[in-house]
Amino acid sequence: MHYPLPTVVRMPEATLPVAGRDYPGTFQQLTSWFHDEAACRSYLERMRWPNGFVCPFCGAVSGWRTKDDLWLCASCRKKTSVTSGTIFHHSRLSLTTWFAAIWLVTADKNGVSALALQRQLGLGSYETAWSLLHRLRRAMVRPGRERLSGLVEVDETYVGARESGVAGRLVHGKAIVLIAVELHEPKGLGRARLAIVPEASKLQIFDFVTRSVEQGATVRTDGWNLYKALPDSGFVHEPIPVSGSGELAHVVLPGVHRVASLLKRWIAGTLHSGISHEHLGYYLDEFTFRFNRRSSTRRGLLFYRLLDQAVHADPLTGPELVGGTRTHNIWW
Numbered sequence: 001m002h003y004p005l006p007t008v009v010r011m012p013e014a015t016l017p018v019a020g021r022d023y024p025g026t027f028q029q030l031t032s033w034f035h036d037e038a039a040c041r042s043y044l045e046r047m048r049w050p051n052g053f054v055c056p057f058c059g060a061v062s063g064w065r066t067k068d069d070l071w072l073c074a075s076c077r078k079k080t081s082v083t084s085g086t087i088f089h090h091s092r093l094s095l096t097t098w099f100a101a102i103w104l105v106t107a108d109k110n111g112v113s114a115l116a117l118q119r120q121l122g123l124g125s126y127e128t129a130w131s132l133l134h135r136l137r138r139a140m141v142r143p144g145r146e147r148l149s150g151l152v153e154v155d156e157t158y159v160g161a162r163e164s165g166v167a168g169r170l171v172h173g174k175a176i177v178l179i180a181v182e183l184h185e186p187k188g189l190g191r192a193r194l195a196i197v198p199e200a201s202k203l204q205i206f207d208f209v210t211r212s213v214e215q216g217a218t219v220r221t222d223g224w225n226l227y228k229a230l231p232d233s234g235f236v237h238e239p240i241p242v243s244g245s246g247e248l249a250h251v252v253l254p255g256v257h258r259v260a261s262l263l264k265r266w267i268a269g270t271l272h273s274g275i276s277h278e279h280l281g282y283y284l285d286e287f288t289f290r291f292n293r294r295s296s297t298r299r300g301l302l303f304y305r306l307l308d309q310a311v312h313a314d315p316l317t318g319p320e321l322v323g324g325t326r327t328h329n330i331w332w
Contacts, residue, residue: 016301017301017304019298019300019301022304023300023301023303023304024103024300024303025298025300026300027103027107029300030099030100030103030300030303034095034096034099035096036096037094037095037096038069040095040096040098040099041069041082041083041095044082044083044088044095044307044311045082047307047308047311048082048086048311048312053071055071055073055075055076055078055080056080056084056085057073057076057078057080058073058075058076058078060073060074060075060076062074062075066079069081083095085314085315086310086311086312086313086314086315087135087136087138087139087310087313087314087315087316088310089315090315091135093128093132097121097123098132099307100121101117101121101132101133101136102136102303102306102307102310103303104117104120104121105117105133105136105306106299106302106303106305106306107299107302107303109290109294110266110269110270110290111266111270111286111290112133112270113270113271114126114129114130114133115129117129117132117133131321134279134282134321135310135316135321136306136310137282137283137285137286138282138285138313138314138316139306139309139310139313140285140286140288140289140306140309141285141288141289141309142309143312146214147211147212147213147214147217148180148181148182148190148191148192148193148212148213148214148217149182149213149214149217150182150183150184150190150217150218151182151183151185151217151218151220151238152180152181152182152183152213152217152218152219152220153179153180153181153183153219153220153221153253153254153255153256154178154179154180154205154208154209154213154219154220154221154227154256155178155179155221155222155253155256155257155260156176156177156178156179156200156205157177157179157256157257157260157263157264158174158175158176158177159174159175159177159263159264159267159280160174160175160277175196175277175280176196176197176198176199176200177194177195177196177197177260177263177280177284178194178195178196178197178200178204178205178208179192179193179194179256179259179260179263180192180193180194180208180209180212180213180256181193181255181256181258181259182255183220183255189255189258189259191291191292192259192288192291192292193208193211193212193213193288194259194263194284194287194288195208195212195281195284196277196280196281196284200226201226202226202229205226205227206229206230206233209230209233209235210233213235215233215234215235216234216235216236217235217236218235218236218237218238219235219236219237219238220238220239220240220253221237221238221239221240221253222239222240222241222252222253223239223240223241227239240252240253259291262287262291263284263287266287266290267283271283289306293305
């Protein structure tokens, strides 16, 4: 016996859908709701077009389903599918496999590696699992997400193998990752933003802060001279000198160093340090997705969020996946 499919209404991030009504609350519900391709397509249709079909070509709101499970626009007469223009576009994998993969990716707070996903889903190759995961990572950043606010720590860390004989902020052989994280008073961390940059320059850092933090927020940094111009960009700057203060950086800037430590532990533990710099930005997206939802006890809600973002994410070609092409958190 199957659970009835829910009536999906796409909601803003702040509105919590209900388990068992808007999304499956357990793996048993997942397999019961989405037992075949038709059930998956029906769910995606209600998620993509909550108020009814909208033609992606002309914007008309009138159409009907054809016998081959496509949608025919009543205005421009063009056909489209519910997966067209999403990360599922032209995928050879079944939607039931995609749904199971999204559940596995979100069910474990640390995620899964491509090898583990290949084994659990019985995929034909490691490359297929790798491609699936990278497509999902492209959907983990929600367009138009809110900037950080309140008190925000900003600093940089380095990911990769350190080159011997090199010290200080300029570290060859390591990727430079900028981190911004909200600090709650009297204690605790809020949301975080991470980005890989080619160099720790004023241009790169100010671009990152402007994109990640609301103007008027208090930005706490170390005493590096580069940050002194932050007030000119509309931020309240709170420098904490480190050198000569007798305090270590992780003491005066505990938030970013906690995030950096968790990031490196996650890369080493879940991904077994097997990442390249060209794809690092997407791994940062996944880490951010997980970190900002770390307190969620409803894994089914994370499934719902990621699937919703996947339906509204742009499709990708093979070269874009392999080449690590990205635009939103690397500034070259």
